[in-house]
Amino acid sequence: MNIALRQLRVFVAVAQELSITSAADKLCLSKPAVSMALSELEKQLGQQLFDRHNNRLLINEQGRRLLPLADELLARSQDIEHLFSQQGAVTGKLNIGASDTLGNQVAPFLLRDFRATSGHLEQTLYIANTAQICQRLCEFELDVGLVEGRVHHGELHSIPWLGDEMVVACHPQHPLAQLSAPTFADLEQQQWLLREPGSGTREYFLNHLGARLSQWQLAFELNSTSAIINSTAAGLGITCLSRRALSQAEQLKRVSILNLPITLTRDYWLLYHKEKYQSPLLKQFMRFCENWSGE
Structure with missing residues (x-):
């Protein structure tokens, strides 16, 4: 079996978008190329990763089992790509989600201080309500979430943060x-x-x-x-x-x-997926958040 990173990248995009068209747009590929890569992956695995209903894709149990592993492999491949290009500062892309109050009142200052301390400048910030942050964490679209209420979710781990x-x-x-x-x-x-x-x-x-x-x-x-x-x-x-x-x-x-x-x-909380691969960058950001006073 020779699974390519390209196939895993397509699988993760389709799992997040639940649409061949949207995944193709996200990856800047053609729809036939995305369909072919997904079909090749399912053929190699001998398992369907999505259920097809009326032209809709729904990730099934096999796909959910593969998703955290595929996300980890893609993250590790990025670590390898950046390994020899690092010049002191940690590298990679960090996708952060924050609920409304945190995203507007806290996250800008948190990111300012993290950038000044780490030298890392490649972050995205997605602001939405807590339920939407949790959904994106479960779909591995976000690396970490900053939310205002405690979350009880079987797939997510929560750490108390700021008061x-x-x-x-x-x-x-x-x-x-x-x-x-x-x-x-x-x-x-x-x-x-x-x-x-x-x-x-x-x-x-x-x-x-x-x-x-x-x-x-x-x-x-x-x-x-x-x-x-x-x-x-x-x-x-x-x-x-x-x-x-x-x-x-x-x-x-x-x-x-x-x-x-x-x-x-009330407490603010840090959230991450229990099966999310914690890259050196993600670990550094989590440690920084836990030690950051917000003052």
Whole structure:
């Protein structure tokens, strides 16, 4: 059996895209070339790696078994390519996923410091909600994820990372902002501005604030933290967000943060696939993240 890296590269692309056309575009190859490479690989293995249903490709159990091994072999081949071209700095490409608050408020400074320390400049940053980050990690499209809520997923390993404070905010002229010592009872029957399902911030609200309230109403469901902040500043409702995310809006007096009688905290988490090959670059980045204070 003589499996080529080209065949594995095609397999991984098809597994991620679930489409010959999309995989061909991603690899800058023709559709016939992708189809042929995938067919050759399946013939050599004596196994179908995808189920075909109405011109759709669905990765099957055999394909899922091969995916982490193929990803590792491709990563190791890149390590070999870079081995003798290194000049002190670690090389390779690092694909990072970050949930919204982390991607906008934390990751830029994390990457700035990592670049300054390591000399490594080739990273991509994909910002989405926690559920989407997990999906891309499972498909081996991302090397590591930075998310706001703890994830319980059989294929992923999670490491507690930075701490954060969650706060409730409203428009400066909102009746709640006029209270010197608001209580949870004052939050009853309020109109809330929340992130979409799958967001770590949304899950935090439901588990730590929504669970304490007997009556609350969803005013708007929005898929970005910036939209939540702007809607709060427009007086459309109140919200629960990271203090990091609200710091600039609070300084500009666009929102007011309520002085509730409790400190609400949460952890950020580092995620990676349990079967993901950890290249020297990925190991260095993970160590850097664990030691980074964010200050």
